[in-house]
């Protein structure tokens with residue numbers, strides 16, 4: 001099988017409201033789509049939905065540079081192709097985020113074509129390990145007029161739309177105010193509600209510890225990226241020794257070596273390398289192997305169109321993390337997996353590849 005064509009396009013959807021975390025605000029869902037055709041008539045389709053607003057540059061790099069490596073090649077040789085694409089990310093004067101995202105989407109597209117050529121879903125191709133995974137929503141964003149009552153209502157609404165839990169945004173207010181937000185969600189969701197928190201690197205080490213001590217009785221699944229990035233591996237390592245709450249990080253790393261440093265420093269319990277930031281699924285799968293060999297779990301922050309497969313392909317996977325459709329209108333639109341929600345669990349679809357279906361009108 002040979003790839004005949006590769007085409008990428010940036011795409012942006014205005015969100016109905018702003019979504020504010022500890023140190024950032026999303027106003028749009030910004031993403032890059034990629035599609036490919038092969039000489040066997042197989043069509044690949046995928047997207048990444050968190051491109052830093054660099055989508056047009058990422059798409060241009062795929063169309064003008066990465067496509068030259070992929071066209072004429074067999075996508076089943078995806079790991080060889082990943083190595084061959086790597087030099088495109090070596091320009092030390094370029095914006096590395098653009099090259100890594102372009103490599104990532106090219107890699108994810110090859111995996112889609114490879115699975116489809118084998119007439120398999122990605123879950124089956126990777127060797128299905130689980131038949132279901134709990135769904136949690138990345139939610140609880142901040143708002144200028146958002147009260148604790150609103151947060152409790154949001155929690156109940158997430159249960160109504162088929163979520164078993166929430167990854168709550170923290171780090172944007174004082175530790176005591178954030179503690180009250182966590183307590184509110186715990187009480188609204190109930191004792192069985194899966195509750196994790198994500199500070200997005202908002203705290204100094206002492207603030208992170210203050211928060212962890214306050215929340216230790218609230219049965220948190222994990223605390224994600226609790227400390228500033230300035231010295232994060234050392235601080236995560238100190239933090240983890242001083243709390244019983246599992247620590248999740250990895251999404252700010254861009255290499256497998258970075259993940260290895262986190263693991264060697266005993267800084268994490270759960271690794272959530274981001275496949276878009278790190279150059280694709282090929283390094284993500286290696287990070288998952290590394291985590292498993294060291295007795296750790298893996299998560300895939302955001303990008304539910306990928307984690308709907310990845311979390312079922314890893315026995316040490318955590319939950320499928322999705323968003324409310326108002327924060328991410330793409331997953332419900334392009335992925336039938338969104339509809340496979342039963343009692344807060346996601347099930348495998350019978351679609352080949354990533355199970356992402358193109359809607360031509362959206363791309364034109």
Ligand SMILES: [Mg+2]
Pocket residue numbers: 198200224225251301
């Ligand atoms: Mg995160």
